[in-house]
Structure formats: structure tokens, C-alpha cells
Amino acid sequence: xxxxxxxxxxxxxxxxxxxxxxxxxxxxxxxxxxxxxxxxxxxxxxxxxxxxxxxxxxxxxxxxxxxxxxxxxxxxxxxxxxxxxxxxxxxxxxxxxxxxxxxxxxxxxxxxxxxxxxxxxxxxxxxxxxxxxxxxxxxxxxxxxxxxxxxxxxxxxxxxxxxxxxxxxxxxxxxxxxxxxxxxxxxxxxxxxxxxxxxxxxxxxxxxxxxxxxxxxxxxxxxxxxxxxxxxxxxxxxxxxxxxxxxxxxxxxxxxxxxxxxxxxxxxxxxxxxxxxxxxxxxxxxxxxxxxxxxxxxxxxxxxxxxxxxxxxxxxxxxxxxxxxxxxxxxxxxxxxxxxxxxxxxxxxxxxxxxxxxxxxxxxxxxxxxxxxxxxxxxxxxxxxxxxxxxxxxxxxxxxxxxxxxxxxxxx
Numbered sequence: 001x002x003x004x005x006x007x008x009x010x011x012x013x014x015x016x017x018x019x020x021x022x023x024x025x026x027x028x029x030x031x032x033x034x035x036x037x038x039x040x041x042x043x044x045x046x047x048x049x050x051x052x053x054x055x056x057x058x059x060x061x062x063x064x065x066x067x068x069x070x071x072x073x074x075x076x077x078x079x080x081x082x083x084x085x086x087x088x089x090x091x092x093x094x095x096x097x098x099x100x101x102x103x104x105x106x107x108x109x110x111x112x113x114x115x116x117x118x119x120x121x122x123x124x125x126x127x128x129x130x131x132x133x134x135x136x137x138x139x140x141x142x143x144x145x146x147x148x149x150x151x152x153x154x155x156x157x158x159x160x161x162x163x164x165x166x167x168x169x170x171x172x173x174x175x176x177x178x179x180x181x182x183x184x185x186x187x188x189x190x191x192x193x194x195x196x197x198x199x200x201x202x203x204x205x206x207x208x209x210x211x212x213x214x215x216x217x218x219x220x221x222x223x224x225x226x227x228x229x230x231x232x233x234x235x236x237x238x239x240x241x242x243x244x245x246x247x248x249x250x251x252x253x254x255x256x257x258x259x260x261x262x263x264x265x266x267x268x269x270x271x272x273x274x275x276x277x278x279x280x281x282x283x284x285x286x287x288x289x290x291x292x293x294x295x296x297x298x299x300x301x302x303x304x305x306x307x308x309x310x311x312x313x314x315x316x317x318x319x320x321x322x323x324x325x326x327x328x329x330x331x332x333x334x335x336x337x338x339x340x341x342x343x344x345x346x347x348x349x350x351x352x353x354x355x356x357x358x359x360x361x362x363x364x365x366x367x368x369x370x371x372x373x374x375x376x377x378x379x380x381x382x383x384x385x386x387x388x389x390x391x392x393x394x395x396x397x398x399x400x401x402x403x404x405x406x407x408x409x410x411x412x
Contacts, residue, residue, distance in 0.1 A: 004370075004397055005047045006032045009056035012379055015338065015359035022338045025355070025379035029058060034370040037396030042366060054399060059374040059391055060383060063349040063363060065322045066127040067120060069253050069281045069306025071164075072149065073132045073142040074098075074105060076311045078115035083316045091197065091224070095167050097313050102138045109142055113149035114404070116310065117157070119320040121400055124373040124390035126157045127350075129220070129281075129306070131164040131190055131253075134181045135172050147185035152403065156395045162220045164190035168197040170204055175211075182215040188251075191221040195229055205236055209244040218249035220281075223256065230257025231269060238276045248277035253306075255280050258296070259289035266292065270299035283308045284329045293347065294333050305329065305347050322348045323375070327387045341381035354380055370397035 008029055016024040033041035047053060076082050087093045105112075120128055132146045143163070150159045163186035165174040178189065189212040194204030212219045219241075223233055234252065241250045252273075258280070261269055273280070279302040282291050293303050305325050310318035326344045335341050345353045356362050364372065374392040377383035393400040 002035070002397075003052060004034045005051050005053045006034070006061075006374075006394070007046065007053050007055050008058055009374070010058050010060045010378070011042075011364070012060075012342075012354040012361065014355065014361070022359075024338060025342065025381060027060070027379060032061075032364070032370070034394075034397035037370055037398075039364055039366055039368050039370050042364065054392075056374055056392075060377045060379065060388075061364065062124075062345065062354065062373050062375055062380060062383065063352040064126040064371050064373050064393060064395070065124050065348045066129075066304065066350050067125050067306050067320075067322065067348075068127075068129045068251075068304035069283065069308055070116075070120075070128060070130050071132070071309055071312070072113040072116040072128070072130045073109055073146045074102060074312055075112050075116055075309070076313075077119065078112040079108065081311075082313075084313060091193070094314055098133070098135075098166065099137050101313055102133065102142065106138065106141055106145070109145035110149050113146055114152065116320070117149060117153050118402055118404055119310070121153075121156060121393060121402070122390070123319075123321045123323070124375075124393050125320075125322065126371050126393070126395050126400075127159065128157060129160040129162065129188075131162040131220070131222075132181075132186065133166045134163045134177050134186070135165060135167040135174050136177070137167070139177065140181055140184055143181050143185055156398070156400045160187045161185055162188040162190040164192070164222075166192060168192065169207060170198040170200060175207055178211055179214070182211065182217065186217075188212075188218050188220050189215070191219070193223060193225055193233075194221075195225050195233060201233055201236055205233075205240050209240045209246065212246060212249075213244050218246060218251070220251040220253055222253045224254055226257050227260045228257075230255070231261060231265070233257075234269060234278075235272060238272045238278060241276045241278060250276065250278045251281060252278060253281045255282065255291055256288070258291035261292075266295065267299075270296060270301060274300050279304065281306050284325060284332060286328070286332065290332055293329065297346075302351065303347055304350070321387075323383060323390070324387050326384050330384055335384075338379075338381045341384045342379070344384050345380055371395050 013026045015022045163181035191208045194201040198204035375388040377388040
């Protein structure tokens with residue numbers, strides 16, 4: 001078994017209190033021993049000079065990131081710059097564009113997906129959930145490119161692939177294609193706006209959950225519909241989750257209507273989501289009411305962040321930098337104190353933060369996966385507030401390096 005050390009690494013030790021309030025975070029410099037992909041020792045005694053070592057140079061150790069909503073199969077990233085065309089018909093403007101665009105992008109789909117993966121690794125991610133177009137226009141070809149790209153990186157990250165009927169499961173008659181996708185690499189069943197796109201909430205949801213049960217997989221549905229329409233769809237999704245036996249295996253992506261609910265309506269909806277263990281993924285939009293991330297978290301609902309797109313025909317924006325995304329979240333919800341800034345990490349790490357609310361270290365511990373990042377910051381609160389740069393990434397004890405022999409200068 002190969003032994004690897006990370007030496008001179010900064011770990012958060014606890015909170016500093018003044019007048020009964022958290023005033024800062026104390027840290028200590030330690031050495032981590034890694035074997036078999038796990039942390040096997042945390043010590044302040046330096047290892048012998050003959051040991052295999054990586055000097056962290058007092059950089060801060062944090063958990064690696066999970067992007068829970070991205071589309072790596074259709075992107076301009078890695079190619080020439082191209083802004084978006086104006087929207088004239090809402091979502092349907094983009095769906096019409098895709099009928100011509102996706103076949104043109106297909107020859108470079110895998111190459112661009114690989115460059116997107118490299119971008120995610122550079123920004124400290126070791127898990128990606130990507131939604132992949134499955135529709136009559138492109139068939140399973142985008143899925144094939146996505147699977148091939150991700151398989152090349154199985155030694156440095158984990159992933160999930162959502163079979164995504166972007167053009168509408170019913171509207172585009174993609175039911176059989178989704179079934180086929182579940183046999184060819186997809187790991188979750190997707191859907192999009194059963195009301196607005198499919199025009200039949202019940203049949204759309206019933207079909208989505210039926211396919212999920214057939215293949216013993218979970219569900220992740222894009223839900224953009226606002227206000228009471230969106231809220232009603234959430235309720236019916238919860239009903240289908242219970243009936244299908246998929247409690248704890250269902251995700252609402254975007255969940256725009258959650259940003260429109262207030263008071264008792266929000267409390268009641270949160271109770272439904274918690275009862276069915278439905279988690280929520282958000283991009284932290286700033287062009288409309290953002291879903292109440294902190295309130296949902298307080299109600300015990302798992303909320304995760306995702307980038308959704310990085311320079312494609314839907315949006316010219318996106319960096320793949322989740323520390324920046326968490327910084328936006330912190331600004332949006334006015335997280336300015338030490339603990340609140342630090343706790344924002346949970347939305348990108350699957351709930352992991354270095355310190356709990358009492359200032360006790362909960363990560364890293366001996367026995368944890370040696371999957372982590374090094375950042376140039378003195379504590380996690382500073383890392384979020386100051387948008388720290390990811391300096392190194394480790395996956396199960398292995399330092400992650402680029403697999404591309406030559407990066408396009410625009411993406412370096």
C-alpha cells in the first residue's frame with residue numbers, strides 16, 4: 001500500500017470567541033498521512049525525509065466540491081466565443097435552436113465535455129451530476145459522448161448522468177429514448193416542466209417515475225414554473241416519490257417557485273419536501289427571487305449548488321468556479337459573520353464543513369476519504385468571502401493532474 005503525506009497543511013481547529021461571540025477561526029499546521037485513499041493519521045510530528053511528501057506550504061485544507069447540476073454535453077466551452085441570441089418565445093426559443101445546433105456541435109461534443117471536466121477539476125470538484133440531452137434530434141449520441149468523456153476521468157472523480165428530455169418527455173415523444181438511455185449509461189431519470197413543456201403534469205410525472213422504478217434509479221426534474229403552478233408540481237412530485245418508493249432519491253432542479261413562496265406556504269412546502277427527502281439544486285439566480293436557501297436548510301432540506309451551463313446557447317455566463325458561486329450565495333443572503341461564511345461550504349460539499357456550530361472539528365478525521373482541496377486562505381470563511389483560488393486537488397489520496405496534453409489558451 002502506497003503511503004503519501006501532505007505536510008505543513010493548515011487545518012481549522014476551532015472558533016475564537018470574544019464576549020461570547022465568534023470573532024474568528026483558529027487553525028493549526030499539521031501533517032496528513034494517506035494510505036489506500038484514506039486519511040490514516042493527522043499529526044504535528046513531521047514524517048521522515050524518506051517518506052513520499054507533498055508540501056502544502058501552510059495552505060488551507062477544505063473538502064472538495066460537488067457540482068450537482070451541469071450540462072457538459074452541450075457547451076461552447078473549448079471553442080470560439082459566441083454570445084446568445086435574444087429570447088422571443090421563452091424556453092421554446094432555445095428548444096428550436098437546438099434542433100439545428102446540437103447536430104453541429106456533436107463532432108466536438110466529447111472533446112468539449114472533457115475540457116469542461118478539466119475545468120471542474122481545476123476548480124476543485126470531485127463529483128459532477130450532468131444532465132444530458134436525450135431527444136429525437138440527437139438521439140443517444142450526446143449521451144455516448146458524455147459517457148466516453150467521463151469514463152476517462154473515473155480515477156479522479158465520481159459522476160452521475162441524468163437522461164434529460166430537454167425538448168419535453170411527452171412533447172417530443174422521447175419516452176422510449178429515455179428508456180434506452182437508462183440502459184446505456186444514464187444513472188438518473190430526468191424531466192422538464194411537466195406543465196409548461198409537456199402540458200400534462202400527471203402523465204409526464206407518472207411516466208418519469210415509471211421509468212425510474214423500472215430501472216431502479218432516482219429522479220431529477222428541471223422545474224422552472226413559478227408561483228402556484230410550480231408549487232402544485234412540487235406537491236404532485238412528492239406524491240409520486242412516495243408512491244414509487246423513491247423517498248430520498250428525488251431531486252428538484254431550480255425549483256423556481258420556492259422563491260415565490262412565503263410564510264405558511266413556504267413552511268408547508270418545506271415540510272412536504274422534508275417528509276419525502278426531496279433535495280433541491282439551485283444556481284443562485286440573481287435575475288429573479290432566489291429560492292430561500294437558508295430557510296430550506298434550516299427546515300432540514302438538502303440544498304446543493306450547480307452551475308447549470310458554462311457558455312452555451314442558453315447563457316454566455318458561467319465559470320465552473322464554485323468558490324465564486326458560494327461567494328455569490330453569501331452576498332445574496334448577507335452571510336457576513338465567521339460561522340455563516342464557513343457554513344456556506346455545505347452547499348457545495350454534500351453537507352461537509354470543517355467545523356460544526358460549536359466549533360468542533362468534524363472534518364477531516366482519520367478514516368475520511370483523502371479527497372480534498374488546498375486553497376490560499378487562512379480559514380474557510382475567508383476562502384468564501386475573498387473567493388480563494390484552488391491550488392491543488394486530491395482524489396482518494398492521489399494528486400489530480402490534467403489529462404489533456406494541450407489546453408486551448410482561452411481555457412488554460
